[in-house]
Amino acid sequence: MVWKLKRRKPAKPETMLVRNATRNSVLADAAEVADSGATRRKGLLGRDALHPGQGLWITPCESVHTWGMKFPIDVLYLDRKKRVRKLRKAMMPWRVSGCLFAHSVLELPAGSITRTHTCVGDELRFETGGDGGELSVPEPGVPEEHASSRV
DSSP states (O other), X not given: OOOOOOOOOOOOOOEEEEEETTTTEEEEEEEEEEOSHHHHHHTTTTOSOOOTTEEEEESSOSEEEOTTOXXXXXXXXXXXXXXXXXXXXXEOSSOEEEOTTOSEEEXXXXXXXXXXXXXXXXXXXXXXXXXXXXXXXXXXOOOHHHHTOOO
């Protein structure tokens, strides 16, 4: 008797909505979670682009590389309380970056840090059920000192 094994389709990655609670803005509405050895190793490798609203939250993680990548990314290093400890704008391919105080890393399309005025010390919120829809614009009512701050 010959047994045939059916290949399982990979599960659809869990997506998260990521908000900057300090600046009252949305960083990503379809951030994937990389929390297993395989998903953390693969990261964004093999992708041609990271579109607005997309992202990858790697946990646990304190350093990343962009070897073999085809596009720049913004990188946010977060502590256990999901506060931004370090940020790196438009990290080009073939680079390495790390933060010893980080517990996780959020990789976003280049320009996301500037667009949302995200700074070191900002607190992020992760909500399940990101819809992958069009990225929300910063919500009204952002305090003036935050709206005009430059990163």
